[in-house]
Amino acid sequence: MSILCNAETRLIVQGMTGRSGTFYTDQAITYGTNVVGGVRPGKGGKTHIGRPVFNTVREAMAETSADATMVMVPAHNAAEAMIEAVEAEMPLIVCVTERIPVLDMIRVKDALNGSVSELVGPNSQGVLTPGACKIGVMSTADARPGTIGIASRSASLTSEVVAGLSAVGLGQSTTVGVGGDPVHGIGFQRCLELFMADPGTTGIVLVGEIGGSEEEQAAAYLKANRAAKPVTALVVGRHAPAQRRMGHAGTLSVFGSGSAASKNAALKSAGVCVVENVDDVAQAMAGTMAAA
Amino acid sequence: MNLYEYEAKEILAQYGVPVPEGRSVMTAADAEAAAKELPGHKFAVKAQILAGGRGLAGGVELAPTPSKVGEIAKRMLGSRLVTVQTGAEGETVERVYVETAVDSRKDFFLAVLVDQALAQIVVLGSRNGGVDFEDRVAREPGIVETLPVNSDGSLDDTACDGFLSRLGIAGDLAAEARRIIDALVKVFRRIDATLIEINPLTLTSENTFSAIDAKVSIDNNALFRHPEFAGLASSAGGDEIEMQAQKDEINLVRLDGNIGVVVNGAGLALATQDGISDAGGKAANFMDIRTTATSLQVARGIGILLSDPNVKSILVNIHGGGMTPCDTIAEALALALAWSDRKVPVVTRLAGHNADYARQMLVDRGIPHERCDSMRDAISAAIARAA
Incomplete structure (x- = not known):
């Protein structure tokens, strides 16, 4: 079992015919993802890497019964691509595009309000259900099917955590990159809701960063809904100089909120097992799983 | 991309935000000459660097005469200003801004930014503006008032009235403050800003508002649709x-x-x-x-x-x-x-x-x-x- 995507998922790729669109669509197909088509305005009716191309998301959904889309459209058109998918009532939208203007993302969030769609990203490595479905740009070499769910703000650290978990025999149900941008789709809280409800997930890892309020929201949620499954968390940036801006745009904190110390304190008070170094995540998770 | 103060004020003035009259100069002689042209009898000389924390680091000085303006400018220009935000090396001052100094009756704080969690533009305001504002907020978060902006850029009239009354701004001044807030939101959306911060927004002895310092940050990811910023000095500034x-x-x-x-x-x-x-x-x-x-x-x-x-x-x-x-x-x-x-x-x-x-x-x-x-x-x- 998993969240967001599985072996039944029927994926289309918006921007499939571009350079990275082609590269990652091909990788997804090789991994076993059921890619049923792509969207590229003006190229409808053609075939690209063995898959049909459509002019619009609506058309692609009507023809292929797609229920997920990966958006790999360049930044200046990415917001329109996401809004098109929302208006077509696409259940899952995963956007990996980096460097989308933040005011464009406000328009996207406005469109999402009250819609049926879940958005993951942008600036996300995507969603991976190991052995079943890859929607994104993450490396899959170390991922193994299993029961640990991961929600992460960092692509590179997700790879680290996945490798560490697999090495101690803990496979993953689904890994979700919530994205590094200040305004983005689903966050830690929504991931927790989904993982808690998923019978195939028995433990959860959160990989956080300084800045923003994802971790605080997750802590508040866990406090209000006592976790039935063990949660381990890592928040990086404990030693980042407070006044310098580092890392993702999302790490720009306003009015001093969002230090690693305050996030760790909030998570601990919600019963989360907090570790300080990425090397320690897998052992800690294995320990809490054994105790649970 | 962070704009220099003088660039920020020029943009804000175009949208009708009141700012003191000033000139940006690169030599001490020009600084003195600028002061002679400006109205008033007291001047502020302000080092133009991109990092914040300038005021507490000696980057802003008041001068009673144009010749004193020249002296201060001479000292500032070419020096390295080290603030809490620059790192140990500091930032070289290549330009100073000379402006008419105003007498303050009260200093407010006003900012427009994106609330990440709400995915919404918000206006923040406080009746406790000034140089130590950030420290005060860290101790007393309650001194900041929030006003949400609708997705089409409009403001809810009732919410805005409440916001201004919590800041203690009433009557004719409330109408003027509303005009300033509308202008700030308009410019924010127009230029793809990520932050516009006016600290202080001063209520002068003549009972009018004036934006004494202004910080404007532009979304780097949106620069592709703003060729007008490519020529600004700040686009070549920084480390x-x-x-x-x-x-x-x-x-x-x-x-x-x-x-x-x-x-x-x-x-x-x-x-x-x-x-x-x-x-x-x-x-x-x-x-x-x-x-x-x-x-x-x-x-x-x-x-x-x-x-x-x-x-x-x-x-x-x-x-x-x-x-x-x-x-x-x-x-x-x-x-x-x-x-x-x-x-x-x-x-x-x-x-x-x-x-x-x-x-x-x-x-x-x-x-x-x-x-x-x-x-x-x-x-x-x-x-x-x-x-």
Whole structure:
């Protein structure tokens, strides 16, 4: 079992015919993802890497019964691509595009309000259900099917955590990159809701960063809904100089909120097992799983 | 992109935000001449740097006469201003802004920014504006009032009235404040700002508002649709080396330690920094290589570290994935070391996509390096080599 995507998922790729669109669509197909088509305005009716191309998301959904889309459209058109998918009532939208203007993302969030769609990203490595479905740009070499769910703000650290978990025999149900941008789709809280409800997930890892309020929201949620499954968390940036801006745009904190110390304190008070170094995540998770 | 104060004020004035009259100059003689042209009998001389914290670092001085303005400008121009936000090297003052000083009856704080969690533009205001505002907010978060902006850029009249009354602004002044807020929101949306901050928004002795200091940040990701900002001085400002790295698809922040770090991904970079600090070391930089960087670009980034005499060891900590396989970084490391005259010990820890291939590549090419298999070991080794 998993969240967001599985072996039944029927994926289309918006921007499939571009350079990275082609590269990652091909990788997804090789991994076993059921890619049923792509969207590229003006190229409808053609075939690209063995898959049909459509002019619009609506058309692609009507023809292929797609229920997920990966958006790999360049930044200046990415917001329109996401809004098109929302208006077509696409259940899952995963956007990996980096460097989308933040005011464009406000328009996207406005469109999402009250819609049926879940958005993951942008600036996300995507969603991976190991052995079943890859929607994104993450490396899959170390991922193994299993029961640990991961929600992460960092692509590179997700790879680290996945490798560490697999090495101690803990496979993953689904890994979700919530994205590094200040305004983005689903966050830690929504991931927790989904993982808690998923019978195939028995433990959860959160990989956080300084800045923003994802971790605080997750802590508040866990406090209000006592976790039935063990949660381990890592928040990086404990030693980042407070006044310098580092890392993702999302790490720009306003009015001093969002230090690693305050996030760790909030998570601990919600019963989360907090570790300080990425090397320690897998052992800690294995320990809490054994105790649970 | 952060704008200089004088650039920010010019834009705000175009949208009808009241600012004191002023001139931006690059010589002491021009500063004195500017003061002679300005109205009033008292002047402020303000160092134009991109970092904040200027006021407390001596970057703003008042002068009673034009000749005094010239003296202050002479002292400021060419000096390096060190503030809490610049790092130890500080930022060179190449320009000063001379403006008519106003007498303040009360200082407010007013800002427009994006509330990340709400995905909404918000206006923040406080009746406790001034130089120590940020410290005060840290102690008393309750002194900040919030006004949400609708997605079409409009404001709810009732909410706005409430916001202004909580700031203690009433009557004719409330109408004037509303006009300023509307203008700020309009300019924010028009220029793709991520922050507009007026601190202080001063209520002058003549009972009018004036924006005494202004910070404007533009969304770098939206610059493609704002060619008008390409010519601004601030687009060429900031740390030259960090700007160069940006062009090479590398986010680089220079720090004051002695271990040069080469990392892909912001999260892994922060984790590396945490590990180094925990083990008693000090990083010379923060580096996040973007997935789109080529080996040539990464080589130039490593070259920046090698050319810094403070850097005593290089820690390469890479988790290959996506479009950055480990061999891209190994290739870059080989290039950078070949270009450099310095012999700096290199510690590598490679994992993920093409890690084995990259390790073999370094051996085959005879690149001197110490190979570690865990992050913790690599960090200890890099600290030992730098000592």
